[in-house]
Amino acid sequence: MGQKPSITTLLRQCIYNQDTDGFRALIGEHENELIPGCLEDNIFVEVITKKCEPEIVDTVVKLANENQLASLVATAVLYD
Incomplete structure (x- = not known):
């Protein structure tokens, strides 16, 4: 009878497992x-x-505030 995991925790599990279908479902x-x-x-x-697949990145971008989007873009530049 523990706490229910947060949406971020569940999405991170999908990201680590490359589970695009699970990500979409969540x-x-x-x-x-x-x-x-x-x-x-x-x-x-x-x-x-x-x-991650572009579909996942696109979904996450739509949920970002300005600071989060800046982190995503900076990471993309460094990892490209």
């Missing part, structure tokens, strides 16, 4: 809760460092 299930800035900052670096 986004669909939690669509109403997801607003820009709602995810933890580290997920924006991880989508680049784990070389």
